[in-house]
Amino acid sequence: MRITQEAKAATAERILDSAARLFQASGWEATTTREIAAAAGIAAGTLFNYFPSKEAIAARLISVALEEAEQEFESRPAGDASPEEDLFRFIWTGFKHLRRYRNFLAPAAEIVFSPLARSSPDRSGDAIRVRHLEMVGRVLAAHGGTGALRAVAMQLYWTLYLGVLAYWAADASPWQEDTLALLDHSLKLFLASLDRKEENHDQRKSE
Amino acid sequence: MTNENLNELMAALTHDTEEGAPGAPDEELREILADLARRPAPVHSLHRLWTLGELSAQVSLAYLALWLRKWFSGADARKRHVLETNLRVALKLFHRLAYLRGAMTKLGQAAGHLPDLVPAEIAETLDRLHFDAPPMHYSLISAVVANEFGRDPEDLFARFEKEPFAAASLGQVHRARLRSGEEVAVKIQYPGIARTIDADFRNLAALLFPLRLGGDWEYVKAQFEEVRRMLGQELDYRQEAQSQRQARDLFTPEDGIVVPAVYADYSGARVLTTEYLPGRHLSGFLAGNPPPELRDRFGALLYRAYFRMYYGYMNYADPNPGNYLFLDDGRMGILDFGCIQHYGDVEREIVRVSDRVLREDETAAAELERLSSGISADDPDIERYRPLFEQFRQWLMEPMRCGGAFDFGDEDHMRRGFDYFRGVIRKRTMRGHPTYVYFSRCVFGLKAMLYRLRARVDVKSIQREESAIWQRRTGQN
Numbered sequence: 001m002r003i004t005q006e007a008k009a010a011t012a013e014r015i016l017d018s019a020a021r022l023f024q025a026s027g028w029e030a031t032t033t034r035e036i037a038a039a040a041g042i043a044a045g046t047l048f049n050y051f052p053s054k055e056a057i058a059a060r061l062i063s064v065a066l067e068e069a070e071q072e073f074e075s076r077p078a079g080d081a082s083p084e085e086d087l088f089r090f091i092w093t094g095f096k097h098l099r100r101y102r103n104f105l106a107p108a109a110e111i112v113f114s115p116l117a118r119s120s121p122d123r124s125g126d127a128i129r130v131r132h133l134e135m136v137g138r139v140l141a142a143h144g145g146t147g148a149l150r151a152v153a154m155q156l157y158w159t160l161y162l163g164v165l166a167y168w169a170a171d172a173s174p175w176q177e178d179t180l181a182l183l184d185h186s187l188k189l190f191l192a193s194l195d196r197k198e199e200n201h202d203q204r205k206s207e
Numbered sequence: 208m209t210n211e212n213l214n215e216l217m218a219a220l221t222h223d224t225e226e227g228a229p230g231a232p233d234e235e236l237r238e239i240l241a242d243l244a245r246r247p248a249p250v251h252s253l254h255r256l257w258t259l260g261e262l263s264a265q266v267s268l269a270y271l272a273l274w275l276r277k278w279f280s281g282a283d284a285r286k287r288h289v290l291e292t293n294l295r296v297a298l299k300l301f302h303r304l305a306y307l308r309g310a311m312t313k314l315g316q317a318a319g320h321l322p323d324l325v326p327a328e329i330a331e332t333l334d335r336l337h338f339d340a341p342p343m344h345y346s347l348i349s350a351v352v353a354n355e356f357g358r359d360p361e362d363l364f365a366r367f368e369k370e371p372f373a374a375a376s377l378g379q380v381h382r383a384r385l386r387s388g389e390e391v392a393v394k395i396q397y398p399g400i401a402r403t404i405d406a407d408f409r410n411l412a413a414l415l416f417p418l419r420l421g422g423d424w425e426y427v428k429a430q431f432e433e434v435r436r437m438l439g440q441e442l443d444y445r446q447e448a449q450s451q452r453q454a455r456d457l458f459t460p461e462d463g464i465v466v467p468a469v470y471a472d473y474s475g476a477r478v479l480t481t482e483y484l485p486g487r488h489l490s491g492f493l494a495g496n497p498p499p500e501l502r503d504r505f506g507a508l509l510y511r512a513y514f515r516m517y518y519g520y521m522n523y524a525d526p527n528p529g530n531y532l533f534l535d536d537g538r539m540g541i542l543d544f545g546c547i548q549h550y551g552d553v554e555r556e557i558v559r560v561s562d563r564v565l566r567e568d569e570t571a572a573a574e575l576e577r578l579s580s581g582i583s584a585d586d587p588d589i590e591r592y593r594p595l596f597e598q599f600r601q602w603l604m605e606p607m608r609c610g611g612a613f614d615f616g617d618e619d620h621m622r623r624g625f626d627y628f629r630g631v632i633r634k635r636t637m638r639g640h641p642t643y644v645y646f647s648r649c650v651f652g653l654k655a656m657l658y659r660l661r662a663r664v665d666v667k668s669i670q671r672e673e674s675a676i677w678q679r680r681t682g683q684n
Contacts, residue, residue, distance in 0.1 A: 081345065085346045086346070174354075
């Protein structure tokens with residue numbers, strides 16, 4: 001029997017919904033792929049036709065949320081905002097869309113985005129990172145930056161981003177307001193490092 | 208701030224030669240104060256941040272420096288070198304903290320009331336405190352507002368100006384218009400700073416209070432607690448909203464004093480939305496060369512507002528120029544009710560006894576002395592304190608006893624006030640009901656404003672009228 005694309009998409013959707021519900025209710029560790037499959041009304045083995053692992057399910061949840069956030073971010077005209085302001089809004093919009101996953105985000109992100117792993121399971125974490133950094137590049141380009149970030153700058157950005165994300169996932173302050181302050185400081189740090197680099201670069205050129 | 212004020216302050220403070228203090232820290236203090244006066248605001252749109260330079264903050268700074276300088280007298284050269292280093296560290300620290308008027312004034316106050324501690328410890332501890340509220344861009348503002356109200360400012364308000372028009376302690380103020388049409392001022396606090404400061408103060412207290420230094424230590428502790436309590440109140444905009452509503456109810460349109468209305472639906476712990484008042488601050492008002500009658504009028508309004516709130520059992524403890532508006536129609540606006548001391552039973556009793564003292568009932572003076580110091584008449588310590596209390600009381604009464612309008616432009620009067628504070632520091636007499644930390648700050652701030660206004664005010668008549676209103680309201684006699 002041939003399964004239509006539509007039916008496949010609907011099943012994938014059901015798996016994601018069930019997984020999100022279970023992660024929220026029972027936590028990341030306690031939830032198994034078997035339970036997810038059962039909740040989605042499919043056989044345990046069938047699930048792996050869709051997602052190779054629990055981590056891959058989490059990665060998809062995260063990437064869908066971040067894509068929605070990206071759309072929301074781009075739907076608003078930038079106006080006369082500074083790069084700092086735009087980046088802040090981009091990141092915070094992402095957090096807003098991830099908020100419903102906050103209680104299982106830390107353990108999931110640890111695997112999906114592990115900075116020590118060469119790549120994440122099925123590389124879905126890499127895809128999210130690449131897409132995110134491209135957007136950062138576009139934001140900076142819109143403000144007269146070079147567009148593509150240098151490797152070191154990218155690494156610095158991503159390290160800061162993951163740090164803020166991890167902090168936010170466990171932030172117990174009211175409305176996670178401490179994360180707001182941390183993000184504010186982190187972006188200042190990142191942008192200051194860009195400025196300095198470009199200054200040095202210019203200096204070398206003129207010498 | 209003007210250099211005039213600075214010189215005035217330095218002149219009042221530095222002829223204290225009997226201390227035998229070395230010249231270097233003096234010069235350093237002078238340099239730092241002068242630098243504060245010169246330095247432009249870090250963000251050009253935030254000029255109000257520089258209300259810091261106003262006298263009350265400087266008093267705190269100089270007060271602290273003087274107190275630290277105590278440690279120079281009688282020390283040998285080596286020790287003095289160490290102490291000088293400590294003083295420099297402390298001054299630099301305060302220099303840095305200068306970006307925050309509110310917190311800085313309070314910190315200065317707290318430190319100024321801790322008499323018997325080695326400077327090294329203070330400097331080190333203060334260094335860990337960081338009251339650092341950088342300016343917020345619109346994306347951050349938007350996130351804070353959305354946190355409290357679930358909507359971005361542009362959805363919540365009909366119009367919201369992305370650039371702040373004023374700095375507030377620990378945040379900034381934006382103009383906006385409600386969907387119902389009212390023009391408002393929206394004060395927004397930097398996220399998380401309230402809890403940071405609160406934690407810093409708790410840590411400081413935890414470090415200091417296991418020590419027991421000097422006979423007056425319990426008083427110092429109580430005063431520190433009062434500062435901490437007041438600061439906590441200032442950090443929570445909901446409490447400020449409550450105080451502001453209460454103050455607003457005390458005034459009628461005939462008074463010529465306006466307390467902006469609070470919009471509760473647009474206010475929370477980190478956001479406070481109030482009616483927008485168009486007007487100038489003191490320096491702007493003075494720049495227009497107002498005629499003497501107008502200056503006198505505003506001077507009278509300042510005193511009337513003070514007495515109305517005082518007899519309403521709330522002390523407006525932060526009377527700095529940034530908190531008053533001079534309206535073109537002759538009315539005076541009062542802003543910022545974060546630093547209000549609500550009087551409890553003991554303070555209300557002090558108000559009652561003070562009222563008798565103000566009516567020249569000499570039998571009440573001893574009672575006031577006892578209430579405000581906590582020292583009974585047969586305590587031998589009273590001899591040490593009596594001259595100071597008496598000096599302060601006489602200074603407070605001066606404007607009332609002149610038989611008409613008192614000229615607050617009188618430098619001599621200000622100088623005697625400084626002398627009193629120097630006396631307190633020199634003698635290290637720290638006793639006193641905790642309420643006096645803010646009472647003296649209030650009195651000093653108010654007089655500094657009146658001094659700059661060079662206003663002549665019939666304080667006695669205003670006090671009598673306000674006392675009468677209070678008596679009618681509360682059934683006192």
